[in-house]
Amino acid sequence: MKFFLPLQALFLMTALSAAPLSSRAGVVEIPNSGFEEPGISDERNVSFDGVNGGMGPVAGWSSNEPSSGGVIRVDRHYPGRTGNNVLYLHGTGDQSFHTENFDLGEELKSNTTYVLCFDVLRWAGVTLNDTVIFRAGLFTGPDYESRQPLKQFEGALQLIDKTGVPADKVTVTLVVTTGTVAPGTRFWIGGDAFSNSADAHRAHFDEFRLYTGTPLQE
């Protein structure tokens, strides 16, 4: 089999004119990438530590304030969701979320292209001016305060489609190619609400995906 990369990712590569990947392309597994664990009943919240909400914890993910940093929830008011649960990013920026232990379970590779995709969802009837405000991406560093972005989205995202019509889901795609990386460098996915005091602008995430490959030589 010549390509291991899913067809969806290959399409994204083409759409973004990103560096083409060689046949060694692959996938970095993200635990609980769609927030489907634990399973909960409709319109219930579960905090990262399971204390606030009574269930959990959320496998694979954590927060600097696990009781309030964010929750997963099943909610029929997210028409763009995949499966049942989504990540609801609570708070005003002091609370962050990240993959557990600031680690994705493998070292960051040198001279490698990483493509991070995730869905940002509309909370039906709540999103203000079709915009949510957040910071999220791929980072290195031992904790959230000292994070070094490999690539991040930071700011306001309009939840509209290519024709300007409000969309239930917008997929964000971030592409970065590393240089020389020190052996043992861990990397992780994270984000926060980014000085956002309006509930209507809070971000909701689902379906994180991370693809990797070696750029073809020019």
Ligand SMILES: [Ca+2]
């Ligand atoms: Ca989901």
